Each structure stands twice: as C-alpha cells, then as structure tokens.
Amino acid sequence: MQKLRLFFFLLFSGISFISYSQFNVTGMVLDSGSREPLAAASIFCQNTTLGTYTNKQGEFSISLKSGGYDLIISYTGYQTQTIRVGENVKLEVLMVKEDKSLSEVVIKTSNEVPNGWEKYGDFFVKNFIGATPNAAKTTIQNPEVLKFFYYKRSNKLKVLTTDAIQISNNALGYNIRYQLDSFVYYYTTDISSYRGYCFFTEMEGTDSLKKTWEPARSKTYYGSKLHFMRSYYDSTLQDDGWIIDMLDETDNKKFNKVKDVYDSSYYNLIKYTRDSIAYTRDSVGVTDSVIHQVMTGQVDIEIYYPRKLSVTYTPKSPEKEYMVKMKLPKNMPYQISYIDMKDWITITENGYYYEQRNWVNQGYWSWKNLADQLPYDYNPD
Numbered sequence: 001m002q003k004l005r006l007f008f009f010l011l012f013s014g015i016s017f018i019s020y021s022q023f024n025v026t027g028m029v030l031d032s033g034s035r036e037p038l039a040a041a042s043i044f045c046q047n048t049t050l051g052t053y054t055n056k057q058g059e060f061s062i063s064l065k066s067g068g069y070d071l072i073i074s075y076t077g078y079q080t081q082t083i084r085v086g087e088n089v090k091l092e093v094l095m096v097k098e099d100k101s102l103s104e105v106v107i108k109t110s111n112e113v114p115n116g117w118e119k120y121g122d123f124f125v126k127n128f129i130g131a132t133p134n135a136a137k138t139t140i141q142n143p144e145v146l147k148f149f150y151y152k153r154s155n156k157l158k159v160l161t162t163d164a165i166q167i168s169n170n171a172l173g174y175n176i177r178y179q180l181d182s183f184v185y186y187y188t189t190d191i192s193s194y195r196g197y198c199f200f201t202e203m204e205g206t207d208s209l210k211k212t213w214e215p216a217r218s219k220t221y222y223g224s225k226l227h228f229m230r231s232y233y234d235s236t237l238q239d240d241g242w243i244i245d246m247l248d249e250t251d252n253k254k255f256n257k258v259k260d261v262y263d264s265s266y267y268n269l270i271k272y273t274r275d276s277i278a279y280t281r282d283s284v285g286v287t288d289s290v291i292h293q294v295m296t297g298q299v300d301i302e303i304y305y306p307r308k309l310s311v312t313y314t315p316k317s318p319e320k321e322y323m324v325k326m327k328l329p330k331n332m333p334y335q336i337s338y339i340d341m342k343d344w345i346t347i348t349e350n351g352y353y354y355e356q357r358n359w360v361n362q363g364y365w366s367w368k369n370l371a372d373q374l375p376y377d378y379n380p381d
Contacts, residue, residue: 026061027091029054029073038075038095046070046082048375049174049200065377067350068300072179072197080179080197086300086348116148124148124159127192128183129167130369133319134220137171138371159183159194169371172220173203173213176370200375218380220372223313223335225365229351233301237261241315247307255310268302270346304344311337311365322367338362350376 029041037058044051045064054060062071067086074080078095113119121143129135140146145163150156160182167176176198183194205213221227231240245255261267313335323332342358353359 022063022065023086023088024061024063025071025085025089025091027059027089027093029058029060029075029093029095031078032094032096035094038078041073041075041095044072044197044199045376046072047198047200047373048377049202050377051199065350066348067376068346068348068352068354069350069376070352070354072199074179074197082197084354111149111151113148113150117143117146120148120157120159121146123157123185124183127185128159128194128369130367130371131325132321132368132372134169134171134216135369135371138167138169141166141168155187157185157187167370168203170203171371172217172374173205173210174200174375175203176200178370198370198373214381217374217378221374221378221380223316224368224372224374225337225361226351226374226376226378228311228313229347229353232261232303233347233349233351235262241313243312243314245310245312246305247309249307258305266303266305268344270300270302299349301347302344303341303347305339305341309339309341311339318364322364325367335364337365352376 029038029043030036031038037054037056039054039056039058041054041058041060042051043053043060043062045062046069048069050062050064050069052060052062064085069085071083071085072080073083073093073095075095077098079098081093081095083091083093124146125135125140129138129140142163142165145161145165147160147162149158149160151158159180161180165176165178165180167178169176178196178198180194180196182196183192185192203213227240228237228242231237231242237244244258244261246258248254248256258266314333316335317333318328318335320330322328323330339362340360342360343355345353345355345358347353
C-alpha cells in the first residue's frame with residue numbers, strides 16, 4: 001500500500017521528473033546447494049564491453065546505460081546463466097554444477113574428426129568469423145579448443161569447444177571472448193547457425209592505430225542491424241536511409257513498400273508516463289519496475305511483420321566481396337537484407353532486442369558474422 005501511495009503521488013504531483021541515463025545491477029552469486037559465495041565469478045553483458053567479477057563474498061555491482069541487456073553469469077564447473085535486465089535490480093544468482101559426464105561422452109564420440117582444425121578450420125572461420133574485409137583481419141588465437149564432428153547421415157558439421165574462443169579483431173580494435181555453445185553447418189541447405197556468449201574488450205594500441213579503428217567501426221556501424229534497430233527506436237528510419245518492403249499477400253515474388261512503419265499493425269509503443277501505468281498491449285501492476293520506468297521516462301518499442309521483409313539501406317552499396325559471392329551486378333547500389341519474423345520483438349534504447357530467435361536474417365546481414373559485430377555500448381562519434 002505504501003508503494004502504491006508513493007506511485008500515485010509521483011503520478012499526479014507537479015514535481016519535475018529527473019531522467020537518469022544509467023541504472024545499476026547488483027547481487028550475489030552463490031552455489032545452489034551449499035549457498036556458499038562464489039568469488040571471481042564472471043559477470044558481463046552479452047555483446048558488450050561491460051563486465052565485472054564477484055568479490056570474496058560473491059557480490060557484484062555493474063552500472064549500465066539505459067537500454068536492455070542479457071546479463072551472463074559464468075563460473076568454472078557451473079552452468080552459465082542468462083538474466084535479462086533493463087532497470088535497477090538486486091539479484092541472487094544460484095549457480096548449478098555442470099554434469100561433466102555428458103560432455104565427456106560427446107567429446108569421445110566416434111564422430112569427432114581427427115585433425116579437425118586442419119580439415120575444417122578455414123571453412124569454420126568463413127562461416128563463424130566471416131568472409132568480409134573485417135574478417136580478413138580477424139584471427140582465432142586458440143584453435144586448439146575447437147572440436148569438429150561430422151555426421152554423415154544428416155550431412156552436417158558440428159563444432160564444440162573445451163574453453164572460450166579467444167579472438168582478435170584487428171580491423172575494429174577489439175579482443176573477443178566467445179563462449180560457444182555450438183556451431184552447426186547443414187551442407188544440404190547451405191545454412192549455418194551458432195549460439196554462445198560474446199564479450200568485447202578494447203585492444204591496446206598506439207594513438208595512430210586507434211585513429212584507424214574509429215573510422216572502421218563507424219563504417220561497420222552504418223547499415224548494420226544495430227544501426228537499423230536504433231533508427232527504428234528513434235523513429236528516424238526514413239532520415240537514416242532505410243526502406244522496408246513486405247512480401248505481397250498473394251504474390252511470393254513481389255515486395256510492396258510499407259508506407260507507414262509506425263502503423264499499429266506493425267508497431268507498438270511500450271511507455272510508462274505520469275498519465276499511464278499500462279503497456280499498450282499488456283496491462284501491468286504497480287511494481288518497482290513501473291515506478292522506475294515512470295521516473296526515468298523509459299520507453300521500449302515492439303515490432304512485428306507477418307510476412308517476409310526486404311530491408312534496404314540506401315546510403316551504401318554492398319562490398320565487392322558480397323556481390324561476387326551472391327553473383328550480383330557490380331553496380332548494385334544498395335545493401336538489401338531479408339527478414340523472417342516468427343513473433344513480436346521488443347527493441348530497447350541501445351538497439352538490443354528480444355526475443356532474438358524471432359528474427360531470422362537472410363541476404364546482406366546474413367553475410368555479416370562475428371568480425372562485423374559491434375558491442376551494444378558502441379556509439380559512433
């Protein structure tokens with residue numbers, strides 16, 4: 001009741017609301033059985049440069065800019081946990097020990113390819129790191145952690161690891177630690193998929209070298225999926241040069257321009273204000289989350305398109321390497337990606353979106369792999 005009174009006091013009073021650009025996530029990491037604190041557990045936000053470790057008491061604190069994040073908690077010998085965060089919160093994370101017997105069986109399976117790196121290393125790099133100009137300057141530092149498995153019956157290649165992959169992206173100036181869950185390539189359909197946990201750190205370098213990284217990052221950013229998500233969030237799609245077309249209802253070879261990408265058929269605003277305590281689609285109660293979002297003016301958006309999308313970025317043409325691979329004309333003027341959406345996705349201020357499995361890339365963006373990813377906390381100058 002006291003929380004309710006506080007909320008409505010804030011809701012209807014004439015006080016000015018202060019906008020906070022950051023929030024804090026604090027907590028403890030404990031063994032789920034003994035509840036003993038786990039010191040030096042790794043805490044980081046997926047696809048960012050933002051991370052920390054727990055102290056001797058298992059405690060941690062991390063300050064994040066407005067937006068959404070997947071918080072990754074990992075500790076040797078325990079199952080990695082993922083928690084979505086986007087506001088001030090205090091967590092108690094109970095870590096469960098891994099069952100090593102299953103992974104040992106997998107590693108010992110007869111499907112493992114001897115000398116797998118020599119046989120499949122280049123192929124794996126092209127489909128995981130990429131085949132772009134940035135990928136040409138990106139290397140895996142510890143290939144010995146990779147295990148390759150070929151399954152003849154299903155004609156697929158699977159890659160597992162015994163430790164995190166250490167990657168140096170000399171094009172953009174990042175070291176990357178990637179905890180790979182699995183990589184699978186299906187030869188029959190020429191489709192690959194991988195999942196895991198990615199953490200960026202800034203490379204050390206001379207001032208002259210750092211001056212080459214920022215233009216390279218900026219060039220990579222403009223036209224990227226991260227740029228698109230932020231443009232959608234900021235309502236600047238048209239100004240930034242994006243065009244969205246959707247597959248015709250009756251003709252599966254024809255795309256029609258979406259005249260209003262902010263039409264309620266495709267777009268929902270999730271906003272907390274002094275005048276409303278409800279989502280546009282889902283009503284919620286008066287919780288700490290509601291009070292926090294009212295105080296900060298936090299806004300998320302939702303988008304969904306029922307048929308395949310063509311997303312065109314008009315200010316830039318594709319790299320020549322992409323046009324050669326896709327057998328496109330040399331004078332191709334625009335970068336075009338194709339998207340299948342399985343359900344609504346929510347986009348937050350920093351360009352993070354969820355559920356990410358509901359968004360499937362084809363075309364230009366599917367050519368961009370790890371070497372062309374930028375952290376969610378990157379912003380061009």
